[in-house]
Amino acid sequence: MSDAEPRLKALMLAALDGDAAAYRELLRALALHLRAYFARRLGPAEAEDLVQETLIAIHSRRASYDRTLPFTAWLHAVARYKLIDHLRRARLRRTLPLEEAESVTAGESEESTTATRDVERLLAALPENKRRLVRQVRIEGLSVAEAAARSGLSESAVKVGVHRALKTLSAMIGKSS
16 A cells, blocks of 8 residues: 555545545545455455445544645554454454463563552452443453443443543552552
């Protein structure tokens, strides 16, 4: 896609300046690039939905594009986040042969272990329901909707619960500093 950078960036800049024809051409070109990007990672069957989601995200976030930076880097960041969201929703997990497991865990640093222990200690100070919500949304990466379905709470209650729990944790950290 680096060969396409100057053309795509010029189309994006023109689109940001109000050129509707340039914007249509940009979206057409991006759809082709995104189809290939997602098909390589997931297969063609799942690619089309992600292409559409990504084009919508690009449309809604186009004002956040920094004109001084490469366009394709911004595009790939948006596409990557959409791919990660899709994989989380689908709960796809990559498997690793057992023989290779040691090479993955052997590299864990002492700092990482200490940080994990500290987070667990802080979470233990929260009430069980708040601890569960923080763990689900902030550590496991569930969406608010998924955490709400799991806990039987409304999405608003989950958002408020996580917010209040994080505020409590922030206050606890402030006191210990």
